[in-house]
Amino acid sequence: MKFETPAGANPIDAMKVIGQAVDRVDGKLKTTGQAPYAYEHKDVPGKPAYGYVIGAGIAKGRVASMNTAEAKRMPGVLAVVSAENAQPLGKGQMNTAKLLGGPEVDHYHQALAVVVAESFEQARSAANAVRIEYERGSGRFDLAKAKPGAQPLTGNDADTHTGDFEGAFAAAPVQLDQTYTTPDQNHAMMEPFATIAWWEGDALSVWTSNQMIAWNKKELAATFKMPPEKVHVRSPYVGGGFGGKLFLRADAVMAALGAKACGRPVKIALPRPFMVNNATHRPATIQRVRIGTTKEGRITAIGHESWSGDLPGGGPEVATQQTRLLYAGANRLTAMRLAELDLPEANAMRAPGEAPGMMVLEIAIDETAEKLGMDPVEFRVLNDTQVDPEHPERPFSQRNFVRCLQEGAARFGWSRRKAKPGQVREGRWLIGMGVASAFRNNINMTSAARVRLAGDGVVTVETDMTDIGTGSYTIIAQTAAEMMGLPVEKVRVKLGDSSFPASAGSGGQWGANSSTSGVYAACVKLREAVAQRLGMDPATAEFIDGEVRAGNRSASLAEAAKSGEIVAEEAMQWGDLAKKFQQSTFGAHFVEAAVDSYTGETRVRRMLAVCAAGRILNPKTARSQVIGAMTMGVGGALMEELAVDRRFGFFVNHDLAGYEVPVHADIPHQEVIFLDEADDKVSPMKAKGVGELGLCGVGAAVANAVYNATGVRVRDYPITLDKYL
Numbered sequence: 001m002k003f004e005t006p007a008g009a010n011p012i013d014a015m016k017v018i019g020q021a022v023d024r025v026d027g028k029l030k031t032t033g034q035a036p037y038a039y040e041h042k043d044v045p046g047k048p049a050y051g052y053v054i055g056a057g058i059a060k061g062r063v064a065s066m067n068t069a070e071a072k073r074m075p076g077v078l079a080v081v082s083a084e085n086a087q088p089l090g091k092g093q094m095n096t097a098k099l100l101g102g103p104e105v106d107h108y109h110q111a112l113a114v115v116v117a118e119s120f121e122q123a124r125s126a127a128n129a130v131r132i133e134y135e136r137g138s139g140r141f142d143l144a145k146a147k148p149g150a151q152p153l154t155g156n157d158a159d160t161h162t163g164d165f166e167g168a169f170a171a172a173p174v175q176l177d178q179t180y181t182t183p184d185q186n187h188a189m190m191e192p193f194a195t196i197a198w199w200e201g202d203a204l205s206v207w208t209s210n211q212m213i214a215w216n217k218k219e220l221a222a223t224f225k226m227p228p229e230k231v232h233v234r235s236p237y238v239g240g241g242f243g244g245k246l247f248l249r250a251d252a253v254m255a256a257l258g259a260k261a262c263g264r265p266v267k268i269a270l271p272r273p274f275m276v277n278n279a280t281h282r283p284a285t286i287q288r289v290r291i292g293t294t295k296e297g298r299i300t301a302i303g304h305e306s307w308s309g310d311l312p313g314g315g316p317e318v319a320t321q322q323t324r325l326l327y328a329g330a331n332r333l334t335a336m337r338l339a340e341l342d343l344p345e346a347n348a349m350r351a352p353g354e355a356p357g358m359m360v361l362e363i364a365i366d367e368t369a370e371k372l373g374m375d376p377v378e379f380r381v382l383n384d385t386q387v388d389p390e391h392p393e394r395p396f397s398q399r400n401f402v403r404c405l406q407e408g409a410a411r412f413g414w415s416r417r418k419a420k421p422g423q424v425r426e427g428r429w430l431i432g433m434g435v436a437s438a439f440r441n442n443i444n445m446t447s448a449a450r451v452r453l454a455g456d457g458v459v460t461v462e463t464d465m466t467d468i469g470t471g472s473y474t475i476i477a478q479t480a481a482e483m484m485g486l487p488v489e490k491v492r493v494k495l496g497d498s499s500f501p502a503s504a505g506s507g508g509q510w511g512a513n514s515s516t517s518g519v520y521a522a523c524v525k526l527r528e529a530v531a532q533r534l535g536m537d538p539a540t541a542e543f544i545d546g547e548v549r550a551g552n553r554s555a556s557l558a559e560a561a562k563s564g565e566i567v568a569e570e571a572m573q574w575g576d577l578a579k580k581f582q583q584s585t586f587g588a589h590f591v592e593a594a595v596d597s598y599t600g601e602t603r604v605r606r607m608l609a610v611c612a613a614g615r616i617l618n619p620k621t622a623r624s625q626v627i628g629a630m631t632m633g634v635g636g637a638l639m640e641e642l643a644v645d646r647r648f649g650f651f652v653n654h655d656l657a658g659y660e661v662p663v664h665a666d667i668p669h670q671e672v673i674f675l676d677e678a679d680d681k682v683s684p685m686k687a688k689g690v691g692e693l694g695l696c697g698v699g700a701a702v703a704n705a706v707y708n709a710t711g712v713r714v715r716d717y718p719i720t721l722d723k724y725l
């Protein structure tokens with residue numbers, strides 16, 4: 001089914017189940033420990049052996065020798081697999097660094113070998129007995145040093161020019177030209193990278209922890225040079241991913257290699273201190289923003305340049321993309337430059353691009369408003385645009401950005417903010433308020449599902465969609481329930497299995513809208529099949545309260561399937577509406593912060609997010625997404641930073657003791673408001689994403705609140721207390 005024209009009325013609009021704050025249908029399984037993570041699955045043929053991965057002890061160079069003799073003699077050891085004795089591996093499309101290194105070493109903790117043994121402890125101690133000698137090469141680990149050699153990009157990442165940016169900026173009576181930095185960040189998800197793998201003949205099966213089942217089936221097939229049909233990937237419950245689990249990683253590759261070597265299932269969980277340098281991270285950025293305005297505060301020139309680094313062959317952090325769309329202004333420039341670095345692979349982390357881009361742009365907007373003597377909410381409102389500023393003939397599908405700002409300001413008590421910083425004191429605490437816009441594009445991905453109506457009137461949905469803690473099980477159950485006229489209890493949802501139809505997967509905040517649209521499409525087909533089975537006209541049949549009604553006839557859904565299960569499968573595909581209408585999500589973040597005037601300790605006191613993201617499929621799970629994202633935003637503002645060892649080329653604070661993220665005590669009060677929207681130009685669900693929107697801008701709202709409290713403008717994240725000096 002192709003979505004080509006704006007959605008008309010459809011069964012979803014009844015919103016009997018959709019739009020309701022339904023509890024998580026998997027909540028009980030999760031809270032009672034019955035939703036296994038990858039490492040815990042019992043449905044495995046035979047007793048698994050344990051794999052322990054050995055990572056490179058240098059960042060760049062070669063393995064001169066690897067002596068495994070002693071390790072192989074140790075108790076319980078079944079196999080030691082490295083590039084020396086492994087089958088030659090192919091390379092997938094999605095990852096930059098090779099997942100099995102050797103003899104060349106491309107980054108610190110790149111996997112070089114796996115030791116397989118009867119127990120975890122045996123595998124670990126044998127891994128410690130493998131002797132590796134290196135020839136250390138010289139690497140590039142410093143973005144600031146590499147910046148002058150950073151290269152321009154092509155295609156989607158090429159520079160953009162609209163009007164005459166340089167001329168308009170030079171002529172602007174009010175100018176801002178500032179440079180900001182954001183650090184390397186880590187996903188720090190709860191469940192580590194973990195896989196149980198086994199071979200049956202030439203077929204490979206894995207229980208793994210992954211956001212994108214279809215991608216990973218393909219990537220495993222490419223890596224092991226086998227047909228995708230021979231790969232079975234299952235990831236029904238995922239303990240967080242944040243983009244780190246979009247791609248195939250070393251846990252799955254090394255478990256499959258180990259399993260092949262010892263003819264048994266092998267399980268591997270990457271230890272926390274290993275994950276950070278072995279897997280991917282969000283790269284650091286250096287960003288320059290230039291804004292020129294009229295005396296009245298209209299933006300005439302807006303320019304955003306960003307520098308980031310990655311391994312050779314990698315990509316940039318696309319930190320300038322929101323600046324192409326968020327504010328009006330006739331003269332525009334964006335540019336990204338990519339430096340080669342020999343740090344671990346840079347890649348997607350929640351709201352890649354916009355998260356660090358908005359951390360910077362929205363401080364720059366605050367600074368510009370201050371130069372103008374304007375309220376920062378008013379300055380943003382004045383520079384709203386209802387069209388794509390680079391292509392004025394192209395409107396947004398829906399854009400209630402101004403309402404987010406205005407409703408947020410009223411709700412938050414913004415009028416009590418003192419424009420001049422450093423004015424509000426409570427004892428030793430300086431108090432301030434800050435605002436930032438939220439913006440993230442909406443992306444749709446092809447998504448398929450199969451739906452089965454059984455003789456007991458229960459509908460089962462099967463799709464390879466994942467639930468990474470987001471609530472996919474619940475909104476998919478709600479979608480099928482709404483479409484089939486059933487209560488949510490009459491729907492079963494099976495996810496995360498590559499034997500099911502391929503879905504959008506979980507990434508880029510596309511999961512909710514795309515995957516439910518796929519379920520919608522399958523249910524449209526199922527409704528037709530049910531009506532036909534009952535001899536009713538599919539065009540007029542209504543599905544209400546467990547019944548199908550047409551004309552003066554009615555029958556229960558159970559009756560329809562009495563003579564046999566009715567099955568339908570369909571994919572939602574997307575026409576060119578996203579070309580005709582810019583599809584984006586909008587919001588506003590408000591933060592009140594307190595800074596201890598003696599110690600510089602910074603506390604966030606209150607946070608409010610107002611989001612405009614189309615129809616909200618489930619206000620409870622959507623709110624959870626947004627408050628989690630807001631929490632992550634506070635981490636980005638105040639704590640999160642991978643410390644780079646610029647001599648040896650690795651991230652030093654590679655565990656949860658050294659890589660700080662906020663805890664409950666750091667987040668005393670959060671409020672989330674969703675505007676009542678339905679965007680008929682994005683999908684039949686009329687929904688968009690919220691999971692990344694909730695993060696975009698938060699860091700800057702904190703930074704702006706801290707400035708309002710103290711009068712100290714910190715342009716180098718995270719805002720740690722040393723930076724107030």
Ligand code: MOS
Binds near residue numbers: 242244348350509
């Ligand atoms: Mo997201 S970084 O696309 O999981």
